[in-house]
Amino acid sequence: MPFGEIVCGSPGSGKSTYCYGKYQLFNAINRPIDIVNLDPANDTIPYPCTINISELITLKDVMNEYGLGPNGGMLYCMEYLEANYDWLEAKLNELGKDAYVLFDLPGQVELSTNHESVKRIVGKLVKSGLRLAAVHLCDAHYITDATKYISVLLLSLRAMLHLELPHINVLSKIDLLKQYGDLDFNLDFYAEVQDLSYLENSLSSSLPPKFAALNMAMISLVEDFNLVGFETLAVEDKNSMLNLTRAIDRATGYVFIPPPDSKPPPDVVDQMDVAPDLRANAYGLFSTAIGPMKGPLSDVRDVQERWIDERETYDAFEKVQWRKEGEALRDEAARSNPMQQ
Ligand SMILES: Nc1nc2c(ncn2[C@@H]2O[C@H](COP(=O)(O)OP(=O)(O)OP(=O)(O)O)[C@@H](O)[C@H]2O)c(=O)[nH]1
Ligand SMILES: [Mg+2]
Structure with a gap:
């Protein structure tokens, strides 16, 4: 059964870089991966892509032809893709049943929060037998400010409710966090979306009372759903990528079965959901110890230590x-x- 990820999130949150990072990681561990570029404005694609929407339609052509701006043009492109879903389906069918497919979406957030075309395309993919998770990237910079953090929570919740897929929210570029100064709370507060009423002080000191109260009301909405939480990601850090991969595999139910002649590194085997009978085999086959750091960053407190405290x-x-x-x-x-x- 094919598996995959819908990689979505705000402009510049790191979607394409993540796809490329995952491509490199999966190639190193002999795990299948194909990337589908669904961004018709993406003319400098960093990764080798198996399917490229630009073969069907480009944003530039749409803007020239219909006199649309970049955002309206993007919505047109997605509607065009939906109308020509057969094109995508035929290309995906060529990949076979063991494929693992990343879909790199454009950064316009309305595509994953309220516009219907991407949602309907995702619905068709799921119906065709693809087991998907939505991986929603948010720049970690937003947690440095209480009001921005609340908007990221609402955006994440909105994407979750709209796409109706197993959903993983990710604070991306966590390696840059330290340069934005001290956080009001430890990283686990933001990642685990703990008692948000602690934000009240910060909100009432930076906003007029009416807006602070409105923000508090939105906080209680997010808390009522109790749905939002975040993984973290520093794309160049192997442990961070593996940890996120593991969370996504858990969400989709993917079990990594290394090919008989492959040699995944032991620390990689440890962190993947490898079938138990194959785990020993994978260990036995492997000789290269890689990984300069201590164990996996399986806990957000480890991430805090790695990227902020130490x-x-x-x-x-x-x-x-x-x-x-x-x-x-x-x-x-x-x-x-x-x-x-
Ligand atoms: N330090 C750091 N930089 C990152 C990371 N991920 C992405 N970047 C940088 O963030 C910038 C934007 O990354 P992209 O991958 O193009 O972001 P995107 O979400 O695909 O952007 P759009 O497609 O325009 O929405 C690039 O300069 C990346 O190098 C990360 O984990 N750490
Ligand atoms: Mg991109």
Whole structure:
């Protein structure tokens, strides 16, 4: 059965970079992956993409042809894709039943919160047998301000209710968080969406009373649903990517079965939902120990330590490890090919 992700979120939240990061990670562990670019304005695609909406329609052509602006043009493109769903379906059918497909969406949030075309396309994909999760990226920068954090909560809730898929919210670019100054609370407060009434002080000191009260009312709405929570992501950090992958696999029910001749690294095997009988096999086959850091960032408190509290220490540690790995690789290459010395 094919599985996949609808990668959505605000402009610049890191969707395309995430798709590329996942492509590299999955290739390294011999896990299947195909990326579908559904952004008709994406003319510098960072990843090798299997299916590209630009072969069907581009935003530039729509704007020229119909005199539309970029946002109206984008909605037109999505409606056009919906009307030509057969085109997408035929291309997806070529991928086979073991495919794992990432759909890289455009950044216009209305596409995943209120416009109907993407929702109906997703519905058709699910009906065709694809098991999907929505991966909704939000720039972690927004948690540095109480009112922005509330808008991100509402946006996440809205996307969740609209797309009607197993849903994973992600605070992206967590590695940049430290540069925005101190947070009012620890990261777990924001990621686990704990008792939001603690935001009251910050809201009433920065807003007129009427707006502070309105924000508090919205907070209680989010709390009533008790649906929103966040994973975290620093796309260049392997542990962070693996941890997120694990959360998504849990949501879709995907179990990673490494191909018989593959050699996933032991720390990767540890973190994936590998079938138990294959776990030992995967361990046995693997010799390369990678991963400069301590164990997986399975807890948001570890993420806080890695990227906020002790960032410099970890960065320095990683640099030393990378140097050692580089030297080891060089030595190995020299040993296997002594003539080149
Ligand atoms: N430091 C850091 N930068 C990131 C990360 N993810 C993405 N970026 C940067 O954020 C910028 C935007 O990333 P994109 O992947 O283009 O974002 P997008 O969501 O696809 O943007 P649109 O398609 O325009 O909506 C790029 O400069 C990326 O390099 C991350 O985890 N850490
Ligand atoms: Mg993009």
